[in-house]
Amino acid sequence: MELRDDEIAALGTKGFFVRDTFLGRERASSVHAEARQRAQTGGLKPAGIRRGADRTEDTTVRGDFITWVVPGPDTALGSLWQSFAELGEALSTGAYLGLGRFDLQLAHYPGGGARYVRHRDAFPGQSNRRVTAIYYANPDWQPEHGGLLRLYLDDGTLEVAPILDRVVVFLSERLEHEVLPAYAPRLALTAWYYGRDAA
Ligand code: OGA
Ligand code: MN
Numbered sequence: 001m002e003l004r005d006d007e008i009a010a011l012g013t014k015g016f017f018v019r020d021t022f023l024g025r026e027r028a029s030s031v032h033a034e035a036r037q038r039a040q041t042g043g044l045k046p047a048g049i050r051r052g053a054d055r056t057e058d059t060t061v062r063g064d065f066i067t068w069v070v071p072g073p074d075t076a077l078g079s080l081w082q083s084f085a086e087l088g089e090a091l092s093t094g095a096y097l098g099l100g101r102f103d104l105q106l107a108h109y110p111g112g113g114a115r116y117v118r119h120r121d122a123f124p125g126q127s128n129r130r131v132t133a134i135y136y137a138n139p140d141w142q143p144e145h146g147g148l149l150r151l152y153l154d155d156g157t158l159e160v161a162p163i164l165d166r167v168v169v170f171l172s173e174r175l176e177h178e179v180l181p182a183y184a185p186r187l188a189l190t191a192w193y194y195g196r197d198a199a
Helices: 005-012 025-041 076-095
Strands: 016-019 066-067 098-111 115-120 129-136 149-153 156-160 169-173 176-182 186-195
Touching: 005 076, 005 156, 005 169, 025 076, 025 098, 025 186, 076 098, 076 129, 076 169, 076 186, 098 115
Parallel strands: none
Antiparallel strands: 016 169, 066 098, 098 186, 115 176, 129 169, 129 186, 149 156, 149 176
């Protein structure tokens, strides 16, 4: 996988880029089918906020259900994992980001106004997430379904629709963002890349 010059430039200047057609139609619809299946039967857990002893579940802050995706052969989610690995390498080579391992999470917003309020995925100075990449798996998305990703940029906000086979890549420490209320089931797969020297 290679990044385009405009993608690398956008990451540097604005802190993000959006790529449509990350996997292509056929692989994308397999990812959607498998993600939906796991959302229905995979025992997803309410997403917590904060870690360790501070952990709470507050659905007014964050209303999605999550599980972790691990690499595996012969599955659509396994092949998505592989594409995220290639994306990480491309970011390291093309944008000199020096990324190491990543975690991959499946998140299901059930609808009914489920949202995730404005937040950052990482804070400067901690050895943690450097890049966030979100893959959307919603083939039938319509504007009335909501669930837009709102990015807070230097010069205002930008809303990104969570449509099938779109990927949004941003610098985890830099961009605040939120998931606006979703009124239909919404599936996203998010990779968080750590720095090469992270534990
Ligand atoms: C997150 C997040 C955004 C999205 O899980 O941290 O911000 O569009 N997700 O799903
Ligand atoms: Mn986030």
